[in-house]
Amino acid sequence: MKTTHPYKFEVCANSVASCVEAQKAGADRVELCAGIPEGGTTPSLGDMTVARKLLTTTRLHVIIRPRGGDFLYSPIEQEIMLHDIEAARQIGADGVVFGCLTAEGDVDMPLMQRLMTASKGMSVTFHRAFDMCRNPQQALEDIISLGCDRILTSGAQPTAEKGISLLAQLQQQTQGRIILLAGSGVNETNIARIAAETGIREFHFSARENISSQMQFRNPDVSMGGTVHIDEYSQPVTSSEKVRRTIAALL
Numbered sequence: 001m002k003t004t005h006p007y008k009f010e011v012c013a014n015s016v017a018s019c020v021e022a023q024k025a026g027a028d029r030v031e032l033c034a035g036i037p038e039g040g041t042t043p044s045l046g047d048m049t050v051a052r053k054l055l056t057t058t059r060l061h062v063i064i065r066p067r068g069g070d071f072l073y074s075p076i077e078q079e080i081m082l083h084d085i086e087a088a089r090q091i092g093a094d095g096v097v098f099g100c101l102t103a104e105g106d107v108d109m110p111l112m113q114r115l116m117t118a119s120k121g122m123s124v125t126f127h128r129a130f131d132m133c134r135n136p137q138q139a140l141e142d143i144i145s146l147g148c149d150r151i152l153t154s155g156a157q158p159t160a161e162k163g164i165s166l167l168a169q170l171q172q173q174t175q176g177r178i179i180l181l182a183g184s185g186v187n188e189t190n191i192a193r194i195a196a197e198t199g200i201r202e203f204h205f206s207a208r209e210n211i212s213s214q215m216q217f218r219n220p221d222v223s224m225g226g227t228v229h230i231d232e233y234s235q236p237v238t239s240s241e242k243v244r245r246t247i248a249a250l251l
Contacts, residue, residue, distance in 0.1 A: 005251055007195070007202070007250060007251070008028045008029070008201065008202040008203070009026075009027050009028050009202075009203055009205075009243070009246070010027065010028060010029045010061070010203065010205075011025075011027045011030045011031070011204075011205065011206065011238055011243060012031050012040070012183070012205065013030040013032050013238055014033060014206070014208070014236060014238075015047070016047055016050050016051045016054065018208070018237050018238035019032060019054065019055055019060070019238075020055075021237065021238040021239060021240040021243065022058060022238050022240070023054075023055055023057060023058040024240040024243075025207075025240040025241070026247065027243055027247075028058065028059065029058055029059035029061055029094065030055070030059070030060060030061065031061045031062075031063055031097055031125075031204065032048065032060060032061070032062050032063065033063045034047070036206075038067075038069070039065075040063045041063065041065045041066065041068060042062070042063060042065055042084050043062060043063070048088060048093065049091045052092050052093065059094040059095065059123075060094050060095075061093065061094060061095035061096065061123065061125060062084075062088040062095070062096055062097065063096075063097045064084050064085055064096050064098040065097075066080045066081055066084070070132070071099055071100055071129035071132060072101055072102065072103055073100055078111060078114070081098065081115060082114070082115070082118050085098075085115065085119055086118065088122070089121070089122060093122060094122065094123060095122050095124065095149070096119050096122050096123075096124055096125075097125040097126075097152070098115055098124075098125075098126070098127060099112075099126045099129030100112050100115070101129055101132060101133065104134065105133055105134035106133065106134065106135070106142070107133065107139050107142040107143060109142060109146070112126075112143075112146050116148070123149045123150075124147075125150045125151070125152055126146075126150070126151045128152050128153060128183070128184070130143070130151050130152070130153045131154055131155070131156045131157075133156075136153075136166065137169075137170070137173060140170055140173055140174070140178070143178065144174075144177050149178070149179060150178060150179035150180065150202065151179070151180055151181065152181045152204055153167065153170070153180060153181070153183070154183060154185070155167040155170070155182075159184045159186075160183060160184050160185055160186050160190075160194055161185055161186075161190045161194060162185075164193075164194060164197050167180065167182060167200060168197060171198050171200055172199075179201075179202055180198075180202065181202040181204050182194055182198065182200045182202070182203050183203070183205065186205040187205060187207070187242075187246055188242070188245045188249040189249070191205075191246055191249050191250045192249055192250050203246075203250070206238060207238050207239055207242035207246055208236040208237060208238050208239065209237065209239045209242065210235065210236050211234070211235050211237050212233065212234055213233035213234065213235065215233060
């Protein structure tokens with residue numbers, strides 16, 4: 001049984017294994033993503049399905065992002081997002097996570113309305129596309145009007161700790177109309193400060209550590225990333241112990 005307190009903790013899970021570790025540590029929910037180096041992309045149907053099977057006490061939210069890069073989506077990408085939302089619904093996801101912008105840096109209201117309709121019955125988080133908006137205060141009002149449940153944001157800075165000033169302003173602006181979820185660089189050393197200085201009560205973090213491959217034979221001359229070097233013999237996985245320490249640092 002989880003202790004009653006005013007905070008919620010979401011783990012950015014890059015795999016089903018990370019989902020399981022987050023649940024072990026008592027995370028309230030996970031945001032399941034693929035493509036973490038790109039900022040998170042839609043996970044496979046297999047990932048979603050197995051995560052749903054294994055998560056019994058932790059809620060499952062799925063990112064809906066067809067590619068890395070910006071948040072201006074083509075008609076084809078929009079159709080993909082609608083199908084991925086339906087897939088998330090079919091496997092029993094508790095929530096979905098997405099965000100869409102116009103070329104001018106505003107919230108794409110018509111597209112967001114379509115996605116919100118498709119997501120009816122699931123919790124919706126507007127992700128860090130928010131941090132790429134030209135006017136965060138107006139974007140906040142637009143997102144509230146759409147009926148989103150929360151916004152994942154670092155306060156338009158590389159990390160939530162650096163974004164404390166704007167996060168505090170936005171938290172005051174919400175007046176309880178939407179939840180702000182502070183994310184990016186949140187860890188056991190700064191979570192208490194972010195909470196104290198912003199008034200935010202929901203936090204998003206990864207708490208990953210690198211796990212060495214068990215491969216005995218290794219070919220150092222080939223990289224599956226091509227021109228982008230990727231260490232094939234190390235896998236980042238959420239650490240239940242790191243999640244526990246981060247939660248404990250606030251409680």
